[in-house]
Amino acid sequence: SVGLSDSEPAMETTNPSNLENVVVPAEEISIEPEVSTEGNMAASISVDAPMSLQDFRCCSVLARGEFGKVLLSEHLKMKRMFAIKAMEKDIQTVTEELASQTHHPFLVNLVASFQSNLHVFLVMEYAAGGDLKSHLMKASGFYAACVVLGLKFLHKHEIIHRDIKLANIVLDQDGYARITDFGICKEGIGYGARTRTVCGTLEYVAPEILRGRSYTRSVDWWSFGVLLYTMLVGKVRLVYIIKLFENLDTDINILLDRNPVLRLGAGRNGASDVKKHLFFRETNWKKMKARKVRPPFIPTIQGPEDTGTPCGDPVLTPPRRRHITQEYFEDFDWTAEGAE
Template sequence: GFVRVKLLQVELPEGSSNSNGNEAIVDPFCVVNLKEAEEVPGKGVQLVQSKKSLYPEWNSCFDVQIFRGSLMHVLVMDRSNRHLADLLLSAQVLADKCRDGEDVVNIWLKLRPGGKLNVQVRYYKEGEASLLVDEQKTPGGITRRRGAIKHQKIYEVKGHKFIEKFFRQPTFCAFCKEFLWGFGKQGYQCVSCQVAVHKRCHDKFLAKCPGSVKESQTTLYLRERFKIDVPHRFRVHNYMSPTFCDHCGSLLYGLFRQGLKCEQCKVNCHKKCEKQMPNLCGVNQKVLSQVLATVKKEIASTPSSAAATHRTSTPPESIKSSTKLERLPTAPKTTTPDTPQYGTYEALWQAKEGAQPPQSPQPPETTPQPPNEDSGRPPVRCRPPSTEAEGRIRFRKYDLMDFHLLKVLGKGSFGKVLLAELKASRRYFAIKCLKKDVVLEDDDVECTMVERRVLALGTQHPFLCKLFCTFQSESHLFFVMEFLNGGDLMFHIQQSGRFDQNRARFYAAEIVCALKFLHKRGIVYRDLKLDNVLLDRKGHVKIADFGMCKVGVGEVDKTSTFCGTPDYIAPEIIKGLHYNQSVDWWSFGILLYEMLIGQSPFNGTDEDELFWSVCNEEAYYPRFLSKEAKSLLVLLLDKDPEKRLGMSTCAAGDVSDQPFFRPINWEKLERKEVEPPFKPKVKGANDVSNFDSDFTMEKAVLTPIDPQILASMDQSQFKGFSYTNPTMTD
């Protein structure tokens, strides 16, 4: 069963308001933590809180389930977040008091160090009534680190959802039957039926994806006009030589009975691919596609009227794309050393305070290059900052042999972050190590270049992590950054539950300064979260991890990539809309909510439920929040990006002008003249006590890459990555 508890009133003894008794208690409230007493081997009985904290209002109810070890911890606080008193009580004690007499009893509970709490309790047997809130489904507090996600671009053809794919093993095209060769992402693969094709062949594919609706107009068109509905007659076959699947393109593994072979057209496939094979027995898709393209050309080149004559002057898009595909070479192109990446990098490096991203292309200094699609910037070929006019290296280049790897600071799908010591100067740095095969497979080569450019801007702003240098080995990319031994905000909020308003306001103000700096330069951050905000030894904020950044974004120029950490993703990203810097202000609102309340505003048992909550539900604001804090959060968590605080179209004005930030002197803050409200405990320059022990206990080694994959990678794609920051040399 369970007990339903109603909070009535609290009485506190005189002189218990605070340490000196000079300040009166302002609007006391209760925080209820439901805990379990568990036996931990070697540690005895431990109290574990597995559910979120409750903030019930006076004369409101909450339910406590009764089972062995169930405890109720009630803290009495006042509006300024001062702890006044508390009590720890077994749920069974409350149930026993109800059983002694009436169904509903009025009880005075003693508080520590003094005072008493008046509650009303009613006991319910199992199945007699339903719980007010299903506490089992709502996790408590912020107890875990949350990784970022990024969806790949999808190309839809005949129901197939093709994405670019880096094939780790020899693969053949299902359309032209030729080998998918090359470096990087050699071709496309359907996420539904796993069919593999060349990039040049994907839009010529005739077969409908079996994962989509089979009786579509396209399927009926092919069936009725061309009578293409001939099923294969597959039989299990023993292959005496290496054979590849004609659907997914990969090798048929095994010693015998490796796959299926069609008795009529001799097509081969895996047993798992049989259901995905289209009914095209005896049909050569490549030849049929060429014939259809020829027919279209002949129709277009034979005008039957004036209108037709007019049409032939501008050939249809299908013919344009077909002609363009025929001219493409079969060999993949490799990235040349003189990519537009240097131009964007130089533009960011030389950007002045308050500069706006360019809205129109500028003439290049030398031979024009194709525009950089990810950055949105015009192509400008410039020298990297580390070279002189004569081409000589001004600053030395570093490699892994210059560093001692000491500790693991963090891990993710990208790789690791290691604490390292520079041998020559005995200075400590954080090295972010990216595996090249993961970078290529996720199509993140340009993202790493963008991250390097934005990190180089750290020397121009006090609240951005600074880059020392970048270099590469055959298997990894390395970002050498300043080591911030104060730890990240995720670590600290796990220690304290939540921050008081002054501390949260200080961190929020410094983050606002950093975001405005990035936004003025046309950079949208896209991954603002507690994990990516670190503290230096004095307690000042530093934003790190710029791998999700996008450059060339402004009020007019928008982007649409689905990326970010699920708990922080804005509604417009979830809905697939184009967006700009508005998504950073939404993430900032989520982060501020977590700092002030200690919980995420939106929850869900899985990603889909979480996204539905973000798009359709409103955040809950506890009573203890100040009026100014609630007003700021409501404006930041506005689901309409045009009305959201931080955007020029918001009627509430600028973020820094809000009442919540009234105590902040912004000029002193940017000069780091404001004393931080919290100073991390740091024992030395290489102290890692402010980082998760799950990481720091691991051995600081690089994860090796498969030699075969390493041999197949195109190293020229990473040319120009190495760089030394001229303002941070030793």
């Protein structure tokens, strides 16, 4: 998993509260993007023109990563808060953009993407409630059900996430859990399809990945099993050393079968089999999908710029390399359409 680091130097800015004034090299000055009209619209967000960096006022940094930062930003015209993921250009960022375009109420959805010569920017919905790692004591089967529905949607579209963990499940302002961070997702992995890239977060990664073997979308269900275990027990341990759930009053440990073929969710029906498990016997899936189930915890948001724990001044991080194959990013610029 991409680790968070403060070690990379920040670029200077004349006004750290405004993205318009972030100092970037001359070769970074944006040109008008050519916008693809394909894709789904993030719910209730109306976009009437291509977005650019100058459309936003940046308030703070939500997170720092190896490849860039997540900036809490206000769209100057819409007066609405978004999370802008600013990254140096890398082929993986194209995959993340494509995976984020598909809309679902339990995913953090992409609103727009644009670029400069050295950076790409993903404008995402802002989940103001923080991640489950921060709310572990309040976690419950409600959040697990949200994740199941999110994974079902991703798998239906032949996308595996490969980094399901507490830090990548965030709460929106209404208290519903959403899957975020598609940085190491993989497209084109339908039922039976395989890939073999070694990636993920150690405590959550499936044993077949650790062994360097090819794997299927069932790795997401192993990670979900560790996530569920952590919510129930309150801590996570190295799952490839010990057997989990052995002391719990539930047989949901089938999610953590070391044989990926026998693992719950590995079959052709995928998430539908998980939904039928006795652990979710009291879950009304129809109401849950419609967001008509009352969340166990409603985040207290002091204001639109309340981030809880901001991570510093909103300035861009210089890329580690300057020689970038621009052709990979010819169709990167995108704006959601079709909102009400």
